[in-house]
Amino acid sequence: MTDAVIDVRGLTKVYRVHERQEGLGAAVRSIFNRKFREVPAVTDATFRIEAGEVVGFLGPNGAGKTTTLKMLSGLLYPTSGGARVVGHVPWRRDADFLRAITLLMGNRTQLVWDIAAADSLRVLQEIYRIPEDRYRATLGELTDLLELEPLLHKPVRDLSLGERMKVEFAAGLIHSPRVAFLDEPTLGLDVSMQSRIRRFVAEHNRRAGTTVILTSHYMDDVVALCKRVIVIHHGRLLYDGQLGELAQRMAPYKVITVALRDGAASAFLDELGTVTSRDEASVTLHVPRESAPERTARIVRDLEGSLADISVEDPPIEEVIDRVFAGERMPEALAAT
Amino acid sequence: MIQIYRALLIQAFQQMAQYRVAMFLYALFSFIRPIIFLAAWLAVAESQGGRLGALSSSDLAAYFVITIVVTHATQAWDFFEFEWEIRQGRLSPKLLRPLHPIHYSITGNILWKLQTSLAVVPVAILIAITFDARFTTTPSHLVLGAVSTALGAALAFTFGWVFASVAFWTTRVHAVVTLYQRAAFIFSGQIAPLALLPGPLLAVAYALPFAYMLGVPSDILRGGPDIATALLMIGGQVVWLAIAIGVYRIVWSAGLRQYTAVGA
Numbered sequence: 266m267t268d269a270v271i272d273v274r275g276l277t278k279v280y281r282v283h284e285r286q287e288g289l290g291a292a293v294r295s296i297f298n299r300k301f302r303e304v305p306a307v308t309d310a311t312f313r314i315e316a317g318e319v320v321g322f323l324g325p326n327g328a329g330k331t332t333t334l335k336m337l338s339g340l341l342y343p344t345s346g347g348a349r350v351v352g353h354v355p356w357r358r359d360a361d362f363l364r365a366i367t368l369l370m371g372n373r374t375q376l377v378w379d380i381a382a383a384d385s386l387r388v389l390q391e392i393y394r395i396p397e398d399r400y401r402a403t404l405g406e407l408t409d410l411l412e413l414e415p416l417l418h419k420p421v422r423d424l425s426l427g428e429r430m431k432v433e434f435a436a437g438l439i440h441s442p443r444v445a446f447l448d449e450p451t452l453g454l455d456v457s458m459q460s461r462i463r464r465f466v467a468e469h470n471r472r473a474g475t476t477v478i479l480t481s482h483y484m485d486d487v488v489a490l491c492k493r494v495i496v497i498h499h500g501r502l503l504y505d506g507q508l509g510e511l512a513q514r515m516a517p518y519k520v521i522t523v524a525l526r527d528g529a530a531s532a533f534l535d536e537l538g539t540v541t542s543r544d545e546a547s548v549t550l551h552v553p554r555e556s557a558p559e560r561t562a563r564i565v566r567d568l569e570g571s572l573a574d575i576s577v578e579d580p581p582i583e584e585v586i587d588r589v590f591a592g593e594r595m596p597e598a599l600a601a602t
Numbered sequence: 603m604i605q606i607y608r609a610l611l612i613q614a615f616q617q618m619a620q621y622r623v624a625m626f627l628y629a630l631f632s633f634i635r636p637i638i639f640l641a642a643w644l645a646v647a648e649s650q651g652g653r654l655g656a657l658s659s660s661d662l663a664a665y666f667v668i669t670i671v672v673t674h675a676t677q678a679w680d681f682f683e684f685e686w687e688i689r690q691g692r693l694s695p696k697l698l699r700p701l702h703p704i705h706y707s708i709t710g711n712i713l714w715k716l717q718t719s720l721a722v723v724p725v726a727i728l729i730a731i732t733f734d735a736r737f738t739t740t741p742s743h744l745v746l747g748a749v750s751t752a753l754g755a756a757l758a759f760t761f762g763w764v765f766a767s768v769a770f771w772t773t774r775v776h777a778v779v780t781l782y783q784r785a786a787f788i789f790s791g792q793i794a795p796l797a798l799l800p801g802p803l804l805a806v807a808y809a810l811p812f813a814y815m816l817g818v819p820s821d822i823l824r825g826g827p828d829i830a831t832a833l834l835m836i837g838g839q840v841v842w843l844a845i846a847i848g849v850y851r852i853v854w855s856a857g858l859r860q861y862t863a864v865g866a
Contacts (some may be wrong), residue, residue: 280862281672340694340863360700375695380616392701526811556783 269313270334270444270476271337275346276310278500281302306332309346316443317469319477319506321405321491325590329500330480331370334446337478342457349445366395366444367437369494371452374429376421376435382432393440400439406472407435427458433463438475441545451486463489468471468595484582496589503589508582510543515588516580519557522549523564533567546573551580606701610709618717620772627717632674633725638734639793640666655798660736661824665795667730668820673792674722675715676755676815678762679705681779685769694863704763711759745830746832747823753835753839758815760846770857785810797826811846814839 284302307329314320320585324330337342338353339362339573348355376385377464390559409415411431416424424432430450438445447466451459470477481487487494487508494511496504504511523534524547534540537560538552551561561577643662647654656661687693691715696703728734741746765782769775787793789803790812799807807813818835827835 335694335863339697342696342859358697363700364696366698368694373691373695375698377613377617380613384613384616388609388613389699391606393697507820 269347270315270316270318271312271314271350271478272466273313273337273348274311275345275377276307276333276336276343276348277305277345278307278329278336278341279305279344293599297388306498306526307336307343307497310496310497310502312502312505314476314478317470317474318493319466320491321487321584322478322497323346323478323487323493323494323595324480326499328497330497331448332500333497334368334448334478334480338446340368364440365442366446367440367442368446369433369437369448369450371449371454374421374433376429376432378422379420381418381419382413382424382436385415385421385436388454389436389439395440399441402440403441404435407438410468411461413436427454430454430458430462430466438469441473442475444476445478447477447481449481450479451481451483451541457484467488484586488582493581496586498590511589512579512582513554516585517554518551518580520549520578520580521552521557521561521564522547522576522578523568523572525568526571526573534564537563606705607709611713614710615717618713621687626718626721629674629721630780632677632718632722632772633670633729635792636666636669636673637729640729643794644733654713657797658736660734662795663730663733663735664737664824665826667726667733667735668823668824669724669791669816670722670728672751672754672816672820672823672859674719675751676758676819678711678755678758680711680759680762680765681769681782683707684763684766685775688769688861691863692859697858697861700731707757707763710802717787740825742829743825743832744823747819748831750819750822750836750839753836753843754815754819757811757843757846760843760850761776761811761815764846764850764853767853770860785811786812789813790815791820795826797822808838811842814842825853 279432280303281301282304283356310329310333322330322333332341336343337350337355341356342356351365353359353365355362355366355371375384386404386441390397396404408417411434413431413435414433416428421429421432421478434450450466451462454462463486466477466479469475470490477490479486479490482516494504494506494508495502495512518538520541521538527546534548534550538550540548540550542549558578564575565572630802643654644659645664647659647662652659657665684693686767687696693703696706761782766775768778772778789810792806794818796804796807796813804828807817814835820838822832822835837843
């Protein structure tokens with residue numbers, strides 16, 4: 266086994282939160298007698314990520330994804346447990362560690378609002394001590410990949426959200442980090458810009474071999490970029506493995522959609538699987554994965570001329586993830602250790 | 603580090619150039635308060651035959667003219683910006699870079715003072731002429747005064763960061779800072795030259811750090827104390843600066859453990 270770039274063992278973070286009831290009386294009482302509650306954000310997380318991997322970190326809001334990324338990037342001290350990222354304990358924030366990572370957060374800017382991005386990039390060049398030739402080469406590459414040329418000399422405040430996100434990527438990657446933590450990098454972007462950012466991340470990973478941990482609520486991001494996913498819910502890791510395997514285990518069925526001509530009879534489809542929707546023109550049913558080929562063939566054969574179209578698909582990944590978050594039992598073989 | 607400071611200074615200049623009017627309006631604060639106190643004390647001195655203790659009206663004018671310049675050179679405002687940075691989540695990007703966030707603040711502080719001194723110094727000269735200020739400053743006082751002003755600025759800046767770091771525990775640092783500023787108001791020499799404070803208060807003032815931020819450099823630049831006393835005062839500044847840096851390091855390190863990266 267190669268050395269892990271990210272090695273996390275029993276990482277736990279508990280926040281202490283001030284709590285009070287509503288109303289004036291409770292407000293007065295809280296001045297003299299504060300009550301705190303401990304909220305576990307991440308509990309006993311353990312995983313390893315090898316160099317060059319792109320791993321999706323999935324979970325609903327408040328699951329502990331961002332807290333984990335903040336600990337791994339050195340912003341937060343954990344309550345207990347340990348982690349090493351590129352050989353460093355993140356929260357010691359050694360200069361060598363900080364030169365080797367980046368954390369990009371959608372809708373958060375690290376650029377100076379009032380000046381042109383090119384000027385901020387020059388400052389970053391000095392802070393990260395990037396030699397001039399390497400700076401020019403990296404900036405040239407990022408400019409090509411992100412089509413930055415028209416954006417670099419405008420004040421950041423004059424850029425659209427999508428344009429700003431592209432420039433944020435340039436600022437986050439100008440020092441060629443070995444590890445990139447991307448927290449909702451496509452948040453709020455239109456479909457076209459999301460797609461471009463995805464292509465950029467994939468291409469940058471291919472060219473530079475950067476290890477990437479990505480959180481996103483857009484499953485298209487995860488499907489496009491991540492073979493491996495880590496699922497976290499209520500601060501606990503539920504799953505760590507291949508995205509495809511998660512779908513197979515959590516949704517052991519295929520979705521067959523049958524389009525019918527002229528309101529043809531379709532009652533016999535109920536015998537072949539679980540019908541989830543039906544109207545005059547089409548029927549959708551779930552069938553067990555292993556019998557999907559045989560049942561598809563039977564539908565084609567039995568419907569003959571009444572069949573206008575037929576498709577066989579995996580269930581949408583959103584549905585699979587919903588099942589995990591809804592608390593359906595994770596197969597033991599898949600559950601994260 | 604020189605290259606980094608050069609780049610940060612350029613960046614700070616680019617930012618400030620966007621808000622020229624605001625920059626000079628903030629500079630007004632440096633001389634409005636000393637002028638008010640000067641007018642008040644001159645009125646008191648006039649009612650007592652033109653002197654106040656050991657100080658003549660011209661000495662008082664010289665002191666407050668000097669405090670205009672020294673107030674401008676030593677003021678620190680990071681507590682308010684730092685609280686805002688934490689609450690808005692803007693500290694996190696700085697913490698992710700291999701450069702301590704204090705360096706951004708140092709360059710911003712230096713540049714603002716250099717730029718706005720273009721407005722402050724002419725005003726101070728005008729007031730000195732108007733109020734017939736009398737300086738007894740020798741070249742030695744000038745050199746020691748410059749060193750003392752730099753130490754006062756470093757001291758005020760470092761204490762500013764100590765109190766700014768309180769924001770790691772409470773994101774509402776304003777109340778704590780107000781208390782700090784009230785104490786500075788009384789004991790730093792803003793209200794009156796330190797020599798006019800009653801005996802017990804004078805002893806308290808020299809035991810606290812505030813006088814070393816404003817009153818001490820102002821007195822030295824005015825040519826008030828002899829050279830031996832001036833050196834002793836500068837020694838006090840060095841001691842307080844060492845204490846401030848030590849406290850700051852402890853508070854910063856403990857604060858980072860508390861940091862919750864809210865809003866980011």
